[in-house]
Amino acid sequence: xxxxxxxxxxxxxxxxxxxxxxxxxxxxxxxxxxxxxxxxxxxxxxxxxxxxxxxxxxxxxxxxxxxxxxxxxxxxxxxxxxxxxxxxxxxxxxxxxxxxxxxxxxxxxxxxxxxxxxxxxxxxxxxxxxxxxxxxxxxxxxxxxxxxxxxxxxxxxxxxxxxxxxxxxxxxxxxxxxxxxxxxxxxxxxxxxxxxxxxxxxxxxxxxxxxxxxxxxxxxxxxxxxxxxxxxxxxxxxxxxxxxxxxxxxxxxxxxxxxxxxxxxxxxxxxxxxxxxxxxxxxxxxxxxxxxxxxxxxxxxxxxxxxxxxxxxxxxxxxxxxxxxxxxxxxxxxxxxxxxxxxxxxxx
Amino acid sequence: xxxxxxxxxxxxxxxxxxxxxxxxxxxxxxxxxxxxxxxxxxxxxxxxxxxxxxxxxxxxxxxxxxxxxxxxxxxxxxxxxxxxxxxxxxxxxxxxxxxxxxxxxxxxxxxxxxxxxxxxxxxxxxxxxxxxxxxxxxxxxxxxxxxxxxxxxxxxxxxxxxxxxxxxxxxxxxxxxxxxxxxxxxxxxxxxxxxxxxxxxxxxxxxxxxxxxxxxxxxxxxxxxxxxxxxxxxxxxxxxxxxxxxxxxxxxxxxxxxxxxxxxxxxxxxxxxxxxxxxxxxxxxxxxxxxxxxxxxxxxxxxxxxx
Numbered sequence: 125x126x127x128x129x130x131x132x133x134x135x136x137x138x139x140x141x142x143x144x145x146x147x148x149x150x151x152x153x154x155x156x157x158x159x160x161x162x163x164x165x166x167x168x169x170x171x172x173x174x175x176x177x178x179x180x181x182x183x184x185x186x187x188x189x190x191x192x193x194x195x196x197x198x199x200x201x202x203x204x205x206x207x208x209x210x211x212x213x214x215x216x217x218x219x220x221x222x223x224x225x226x227x228x229x230x231x232x233x234x235x236x237x238x239x240x241x242x243x244x245x246x247x248x249x250x251x252x253x254x255x256x257x258x259x260x261x262x263x264x265x266x267x268x269x270x271x272x273x274x275x276x277x278x279x280x281x282x283x284x285x286x287x288x289x290x291x292x293x294x295x296x297x298x299x300x301x302x303x304x305x306x307x308x309x310x311x312x313x314x315x316x317x318x319x320x321x322x323x324x325x326x327x328x329x330x331x332x333x334x335x336x337x338x339x340x341x342x343x344x345x346x347x348x349x350x351x352x353x354x355x356x357x358x359x360x361x362x363x364x365x366x367x368x369x370x371x372x373x374x375x376x377x378x379x380x381x382x383x384x385x386x387x388x389x390x391x392x393x394x395x396x397x398x399x400x401x402x403x404x405x406x407x408x409x410x411x412x413x414x415x416x417x418x419x420x421x422x423x424x425x426x427x428x429x430x431x432x433x434x435x436x437x438x439x440x441x442x443x444x445x446x447x448x449x450x451x452x453x454x455x456x457x458x459x460x461x462x463x464x465x466x467x468x469x470x471x472x
Numbered sequence: 473x474x475x476x477x478x479x480x481x482x483x484x485x486x487x488x489x490x491x492x493x494x495x496x497x498x499x500x501x502x503x504x505x506x507x508x509x510x511x512x513x514x515x516x517x518x519x520x521x522x523x524x525x526x527x528x529x530x531x532x533x534x535x536x537x538x539x540x541x542x543x544x545x546x547x548x549x550x551x552x553x554x555x556x557x558x559x560x561x562x563x564x565x566x567x568x569x570x571x572x573x574x575x576x577x578x579x580x581x582x583x584x585x586x587x588x589x590x591x592x593x594x595x596x597x598x599x600x601x602x603x604x605x606x607x608x609x610x611x612x613x614x615x616x617x618x619x620x621x622x623x624x625x626x627x628x629x630x631x632x633x634x635x636x637x638x639x640x641x642x643x644x645x646x647x648x649x650x651x652x653x654x655x656x657x658x659x660x661x662x663x664x665x666x667x668x669x670x671x672x673x674x675x676x677x678x679x680x681x682x683x684x685x686x687x688x689x690x691x692x693x694x695x696x697x698x699x700x701x702x703x704x705x706x707x708x709x710x711x712x713x714x715x716x717x718x719x720x721x722x723x724x725x726x727x728x729x730x731x732x733x734x735x736x737x738x739x740x741x742x743x744x745x746x747x748x749x750x751x752x753x754x755x756x757x758x759x760x761x762x763x764x765x766x767x768x769x770x771x772x773x774x775x776x777x778x779x
Contacts, residue, residue, distance in 0.1 A: 157571075157574065157575075157578070158578075160578070160579065161574075161578030161579055162578075163578075209558050209559070211558075211559075211562060261752070261756055265755075265756035265757075267752070267755040267756055270503075270505065270558050271698075271701065271702060271705070271752075271755060272752065272755075274698055275698070275702065275748045275749075275751060275752045275755075276748075276752070278695055278698075278745070278748040279745050279748050279749060279752075282741045282742075282744055282745045282748075283741075283745075285741045286739055286741035286742055289739055289741060290739065404562060404565075404566055405566070407559060407562060408563065408566070411559060438583075442582075442583040443578065443583075444573070444574050444577035444578050444583060446569070446570045446571075446572075446573035446574040446577070446690075447570065447574050447578075448570065449566055449567070449569055449570025449571075449573070449574075450567060450570035450571050450574055451570075452566055452567075452570065453563050453564070453565075453566035453567025453568070453569075453570055453571075454563075454567060456559070456560075456562070456563035456566065456567075457545065457546075457549050457555070457560060457563045457564070457567065460549060460553075460555035460556055460559055460560050460563065461549045461553035461555045462553075463555065463556070464549070464550075464553045464554035464555040464556065464771060465553050465554065
């Protein structure tokens with residue numbers, strides 16, 4: 125029997141290998157597409173990396189971009205642990221941003237931390253409510269949560285468009301967006317001179333809390349048992365309905381928080397379509413992180429930097445940005461396949 | 473009124489193809505969340521091929537291949553590699569949006585989105601029948617793919633209920649271990665079912681790009697694949713029930729166009745919500761009694777028949 129330290133290393137390798145291989149494979153396949161488009165893939169990837177990490181400013185933008193991904197991804201990872209397939213992140217995030225905007229514009233003037241906290245709180249509540257609605261439809265009417273969350277995404281995004289056309293819209297701006305929010309509600313900058321905002325720390329905290337909640341609390345234990353074996357959970361007296369509702373509320377709240385941070389820390393206003401892609405990509409991130417809150421962090425960073433780098437790649441070598449979605453989609457398929465092959469061998 | 477009914481059928485046509493494809497997949501035990509991506513791939517392949525070759529027939533054939541190719545990827549992942557079916561479907565959808573938008577710019581447009589234009593398939597009145605009152609303009613003055621959609625519903629029904637391969641497909645969806653014991657190869661059946669389903673969804677996409685708008689825009693399916701998915705559940709996994717559900721969604725959409733013309737004091741966004749709210753309401757109404765194929769969502773492994 126090998127010494128203990130070596131065994132731990134082997135376990136770590138086994139956990140890390142599938143996502144890393146999936147990412148490499150996705151880059152490889154995508155490279156073929158770049159060649160087909162008549163460009164040099166190595167040059168394209170280099171300019172992508174340069175665009176992502178080329179300066180402190182770029183790194184700050186990438187970190188900001190990864191923040192909503194990490195927050196939403198942690199919630200989705202907890203859901204998936206309990207086999208609750210919440211793919212409603214998009215709508216929950218959008219409504220979180222909407223609620224934060226509404227609170228920031230309508231609350232009585234308050235000093236900075238209080239105004240910001242109230243707006244963030246509004247985002248959490250709205251996201252949780254939207255997820256709770258889907259969970260309620262699931263529990264009361266038996267509509268699978270995949271369809272309930274999915275259809276509510278469309279409704280949620282349309283609510284944002286509707287509100288921006290009406291009450292919350294900026295008159296005469298010509299764009300579907302809200303007026304600039306009062307500065308007291310903005311998230312502070314973390315590093316002067318860059319765009320890096322305090323939301324990054326909130327995401328880090330959420331990752332840590334998610335990790336502890338999943339592995340060190342009775343709540344997390346219930347989620348894991350439910351995911352591993354429904355009969356075992358029933359035998360242990362765990363109520364699937366209560367677990368489903370609570371994990372959905374938690375995950376919706378995190379998505380709503382992500383939306384609020386996006387509004388209060390990046391745009392300083394609500395812009396139509398600001399949530400686009402966040403919710404679905406967060407599912408990919410949760411999977412890429414092996415449904416482990418701690419590993420969701422690097423996965424979120426990967427997606428964040430991928431997206432900020434892609435803009436530079438398009439400018440520098442003319443490779444269109446939708447390539448990023450190809451990399452994301454392929455990574456997801458490969459990770460899912462690897463997870464499927466090794467299913468049943470994972471730690472509960 | 474006849475105009476409204478004709479619009480209902482027109483709008484329902486892409487949903488019908490796509491939902492029929494989804495039935496094949498789900499009846500074989502594989503969730504069809506990837507319909508949206510297969511549809512988009514079909515819409516893209518169809519209109520690009522028609523644009524480049526000048527032949528609508530080649531376009532439709534390419535849409536079959538495009539949808540099938542996207543589906544084949546999902547099929548291999550969910551059967552051979554036992555990947556989680558719903559999230560794989562989601563991945564296919566993300567991939568399809570990226571791939572079509574990238575190919576449009578990278579291969580055809582030298583970095584920018586090029587202008588793609590084909591003249592959409594025109595209405596093809598059926599001689600004689602088209603002059604019937606009401607029924608004529610509603611049913612028999614439609615473009616060609618709409619007739620094919622109705623025929624496909626009949627064909628899928630006959631296939632599923634009256635043929636041996638159809639029975640095998642359903643058996644695999646209900647109890648793959650038993651089907652395996654009976655001599656079928658569940659993995660092969662599922663791969664075929666998902667791929668053929670993707671081909672149908674591809675034609676659904678072609679209806680959008682070749683019959684309705686004559687061009688391709690990024691993510692142009694815009695959630696229709698998900699509506700088709702809801703239609704399957706409302707239609708209880710049977711072709712004619714699903715056809716009816718698609719017509720109902722089509723009617724909700726057609727009504728939306730109507731209401732928009734009336735300048736009511738409701739904004740267009742609220743009206744755009746109707747198809748989604750209607751399908752949620754219908755699922756909530758039917759959901760509890762819905763009988764899913766028993767083995768849907770579960771992976772089948774020869775050495776581990778219990779999983």
